[in-house]
Amino acid sequence: MLKLSAAARQAINAHARETYPHECCGVMIGRPATGARIATEAQRCGNLNTQRAHDRFELDPKDYMRLDRQAQKRGLEIVGIYHSHPDHPAKPSQTDLNAAWEGYSYVIVSVQKGEPKDFNSFELKGTAFEQEKIENA
Numbered sequence: 001m002l003k004l005s006a007a008a009r010q011a012i013n014a015h016a017r018e019t020y021p022h023e024c025c026g027v028m029i030g031r032p033a034t035g036a037r038i039a040t041e042a043q044r045c046g047n048l049n050t051q052r053a054h055d056r057f058e059l060d061p062k063d064y065m066r067l068d069r070q071a072q073k074r075g076l077e078i079v080g081i082y083h084s085h086p087d088h089p090a091k092p093s094q095t096d097l098n099a100a101w102e103g104y105s106y107v108i109v110s111v112q113k114g115e116p117k118d119f120n121s122f123e124l125k126g127t128a129f130e131q132e133k134i135e136n137a
């Protein structure tokens with residue numbers, strides 16, 4: 001389960017709206033808890049994939065490293081990754097699955113005609129994604 005703050009959810013939706021019709025991506029920061037991950041904030045990362053930015057994302061590892069260090073200094077950590085699916089359902093693609101790690105929440109927000117709609121979170125279990133519940137943090 002992912003416990004997500006309202007501020008983090010708003011930040012993800014705003015980012016997804018701004019980058020439409022391209023994909024946005026970023027990290028969620030918070031802390032792991034028993035039976036859940038708690039994400040209190042969302043931070044933007046660059047999308048290195050400019051060739052197919054409408055349906056692929058490649059999170060800039062430099063942004064990831066920087067945000068990871070900043071979170072650790074505050075006693076927090078990266079608990080998940082978010083990205084948008086412009087004009088596609090909020091379901092992981094095969095590419096998303098290939099790039100996923102266990103122990104993270106993967107939020108996907110579907111953006112339909114420029115407006116963020118469905119908002120789902122998934123976690124990797126073995127070799128497949130399972131949708132997880134999102135609650136307000």
Ligand SMILES: [Zn+2]
Pocket residue numbers: 083084085091092093096108
């Ligand atoms: Zn995707």
